[in-house]
Amino acid sequence: MEKLRYERPIIRKLNAGLVNKFGTQARSEVVSHLEGASVKALIREYGSPLFVLSEQQIRRSYQNMSRIFKTRYPKVQFAWSYKTNYLNAVCRIFHQEGSWAEVVSGFEYEKALGNGVPGKMIIFNGPDKTEDQLVMAARNDSLIHIDHFDELYTLLRLSEEFQLKPRVAIRVNMDTGIYPKWDRFGFNFENGQAWNAINKITDSDRLNLVGLHCHIGTFMLDTNAYAIAASRLCELAWRIRDKHGKTIQYLDLGGGFPSTNTLKGSYLPGSDTVPTIDQFADAITSVILGFGFSKEELPLLILETGRAMIDDAGYLLGTVLANKRLSDGRSSTILDIGVNSLFTAFWYDHKVSPAQEGGQYTEETVLYGPLCMNIDVIRESVSLPLLNKGDHLVVHKVGAYNMTQWMQFITLRPNVVLLDHESHPKLIRKAETIESIESQEQIPEHLLINSLS
Amino acid sequence: MKFKKNIATSDTGYIFNPGSGDSFSSNQIGTDLLSFFKEDKSRGEIIRLICAKYEVEKIQFEKDLDDFITQLRDHNLLEN
Numbered sequence: 001m002e003k004l005r006y007e008r009p010i011i012r013k014l015n016a017g018l019v020n021k022f023g024t025q026a027r028s029e030v031v032s033h034l035e036g037a038s039v040k041a042l043i044r045e046y047g048s049p050l051f052v053l054s055e056q057q058i059r060r061s062y063q064n065m066s067r068i069f070k071t072r073y074p075k076v077q078f079a080w081s082y083k084t085n086y087l088n089a090v091c092r093i094f095h096q097e098g099s100w101a102e103v104v105s106g107f108e109y110e111k112a113l114g115n116g117v118p119g120k121m122i123i124f125n126g127p128d129k130t131e132d133q134l135v136m137a138a139r140n141d142s143l144i145h146i147d148h149f150d151e152l153y154t155l156l157r158l159s160e161e162f163q164l165k166p167r168v169a170i171r172v173n174m175d176t177g178i179y180p181k182w183d184r185f186g187f188n189f190e191n192g193q194a195w196n197a198i199n200k201i202t203d204s205d206r207l208n209l210v211g212l213h214c215h216i217g218t219f220m221l222d223t224n225a226y227a228i229a230a231s232r233l234c235e236l237a238w239r240i241r242d243k244h245g246k247t248i249q250y251l252d253l254g255g256g257f258p259s260t261n262t263l264k265g266s267y268l269p270g271s272d273t274v275p276t277i278d279q280f281a282d283a284i285t286s287v288i289l290g291f292g293f294s295k296e297e298l299p300l301l302i303l304e305t306g307r308a309m310i311d312d313a314g315y316l317l318g319t320v321l322a323n324k325r326l327s328d329g330r331s332s333t334i335l336d337i338g339v340n341s342l343f344t345a346f347w348y349d350h351k352v353s354p355a356q357e358g359g360q361y362t363e364e365t366v367l368y369g370p371l372c373m374n375i376d377v378i379r380e381s382v383s384l385p386l387l388n389k390g391d392h393l394v395v396h397k398v399g400a401y402n403m404t405q406w407m408q409f410i411t412l413r414p415n416v417v418l419l420d421h422e423s424h425p426k427l428i429r430k431a432e433t434i435e436s437i438e439s440q441e442q443i444p445e446h447l448l449i450n451s452l453s
Numbered sequence: 454m455k456f457k458k459n460i461a462t463s464d465t466g467y468i469f470n471p472g473s474g475d476s477f478s479s480n481q482i483g484t485d486l487l488s489f490f491k492e493d494k495s496r497g498e499i500i501r502l503i504c505a506k507y508e509v510e511k512i513q514f515e516k517d518l519d520d521f522i523t524q525l526r527d528h529n530l531l532e533n
Contacts, residue, residue: 006509009483009521011468013528014476325520329527361480386480388513 007359008323008386028362028384031353031394035423039317039355039392042417042425048319048392049337051416053399055093056423057313062097065309068277073285075300079123081255082108084306084400085314089418089428091115094309102255102304106133113140123252123304125171125213127151127185134158138166145169145213145252147186152197159206169211169252170197174232176216176225185215189232198236202244209246212236215254215304219263219347223275223283229253230287237299238291250300253284259311261348261397270348277308307400314399316342317355320391321370331365333387338369338376340409342395343402345369345378352378355392358385371410403429408437454522455532456490470530477528482507486521 032039034052043050062078069076079102080094086108091101092115101112104126112122119140127147129137134151135158137144144166146152152170159166171186172194187194201209212233216225230253237248257280262270288301318337326332339345352367362383369376378395387393406413416429461469466484468477479487482503489499499518504511525531 003508004481004506006507006514007480007482008517009480009486011477011479011483011521011524011528011530014478323520325523329524359480 005359006388007361008388010361010363010386012361012363028358029353030355030357031396032355032357034315034394035419037419037423037425039394043317043319043392045425046415046417046427047431048317049335049341049414050317051341051398051403051414051429052315052317052425053087053090053310053416053418053428054313054315055418055420058090058093058310058399059097059421061309061312062094062099065277065303065305066097068281069285069301069303072281073289073301075298077250077300077302079121079252079302079304080309081304081306082111083404084255085310085403086111087403087416087428088115089426090310090403100302104128106130109133109137109142120167123213123302125215125304131158134166135162135164138162138164141167143167143169143211145171145211146197146201147171149187149197152200156200156204156206165206165208167210168201168207169209169213169250170194170201171213171215172233172236174214174216174229176222176228178217178220178222178225180217182215182217186213189236194236195239198240202240202246209240210248211250211252211299211302212248213252213254213302216256218256219258219307220256221258221274223279226253226280227283227287230284231291234288234291234293237293241297247297248299250302251288252302252304255304255306257305257308259307259397259400261311261344261350264347264349266349310399311397312399314397314402316395316398316402318393318395320387320389320393322389323387326366331363332368333365333384334368334370335378335393336370337378337393337395338371338409338411339378340369340371340376340407340411341402341414342369342378342398343405343407344398344400348397349379349382350398351396352382352384353394353396354385354387355394358387361386373410408432412437454490456487456525457530457532460530462487462491468530470528473529475528477530483521486518 079100082103100121101117102123103109103112119142122142124137124142125145134155146168172189173183173186174189187197201207214229216229233251240246240248258274260271260274318335320333321336322334324332362385364381364383367378369378412432415431417425418428420426459471466479503514
């Protein structure tokens with residue numbers, strides 16, 4: 001007689017009460033394949049945990065966002081935010097699609113050059129640019145976005161010393177009605193600091209002020225904040241034209257568009273609450289178009305969108321290590337995915353799907369990572385089918401920030417695979433080994449003696 | 454470990470505790486186990502029967518059996 005499929009025995013208390021206004025509990029959708037590639041086969045080939053990125057999804061997201069903005073505004077340029085995901089393969093997909101590079105450190109700047117981005121298509125942001133880096137960026141005709149007065153004066157001195165006239169913008173911070181107000185980067189609009197910086201630049205004649213930049217926050221849920229930001233930048237551009245007779249070539253509205261991930265503490269899922277990219281585009285472009293610029297004067301609109309372009313394209317595959325009953329009766333499951341790999345578990349309630357068919361019964365469970373640290377929690381409570389040791393799971397929307405903010409902590413960082421345009425897996429970052437980590441270490445001679453042997 | 458005698462169970466996995474008024478549901482294998490407990494089958498016999506009926510390793514089932522007993526205790530369905 002053929003044996004029946006096994007499922008852990010479970011007993012669940014039935015609670016009578018009001019009907020849930022959101023309907024009955026949805027069954028967990030089984031995700032056994034990603035674009036035709038078997039989760040099981042990917043893990044067998046590349047190990048677990050495993051990051052998987054979809055090239056097709058990256059290109060779809062870019063093309064969709066590009067279409068949304070370009071059908072509303074005549075001059076649009078995207079610049080790929082390197083800090084969101086600076087794996088070279090990922091950056092090169094965006095560059096193939098036409099994205100410039102937006103970098104915030106010398107390290108990222110060098111990566112952009114290495115990825116074949118011409119210097120004039122690199123936007124150099126951030127508060128930390130060394131003198132050498134500023135000179136290099138100026139010589140490469142990059143767009144240097146000045147963050148503070150110390151940097152402004154340094155750049156003025158370097159321009160004099162090396163007889164350069166770099167193309168620059170200032171980063172402007174402002175009150176857009178959101179909390180917390182991001183005023184630590186750039187020059188403030190309301191207190192006149194931004195205007196003061198603009199005057200210093202234009203009066204010096206050593207720097208070529210070509211743009212204005214802002215980045216008002218991250219995971220922004222209010223489209224009106226972008227309308228305010230666009231309006232402030234237009235106002236500055238208008239004043240620069242009036243006072244200095246200079247046309248600002250571009251307005252860079254930065255990044256900050258949210259993905260459809262669900263922020264921790266949210267009542268409803270992100271997919272139901274996050275504004276669409278069309279709404280953000282409407283807010284920004286209608287302000288610029290309606291400000292009064294002539295057709296010839298309309299500035300190029302630069303966007304440094306990161307998260308919203310790549311979160312959907314990333315998956316993290318993992319495996320159940322153990323099931324455990326907690327002291328209060330709750331079920332918990334230990335995965336081989338920890339917060340060292342899935343850094344965004346600190347921000348989001350990530351959607352998690354089983355990768356194999358399970359029974360009809362589900363159980364509220366805590367998902368823990370493998371680290372011997374109390375903070376290693378992937379989901380505080382999630383309803384999943386009864387999982388067994390060795391079962392696989394898929395964590396969704398992990399493309400942004402995880403592959404840059406991940407930590408080598410307790411365990412090693414895993415392989416990253418790209419499903420290419422034909423859904424064939426390609427290894428784009430090898431898993432770390434003890435050798436790759438220890439290659440950076442040095443042991444002083446007196447510690448080479450082993451007293452325990 | 455003794456399952457309370459007054460607990461009502463059905464073949465479809467519905468469980469009712471008349472002492473507390475609480476009701477529960479269980480999956481098929483849980484329902485099988487409750488009927489074995491009511492029949493006072495030994496642990497060894499239960500393991501043999503389940504492993505013969507379902508696609509499961511003995512070691513895995515033994516662990517899950519202990520977890521199920523913990524769940525029954527948490528729900529106050531076992532004799533003290």
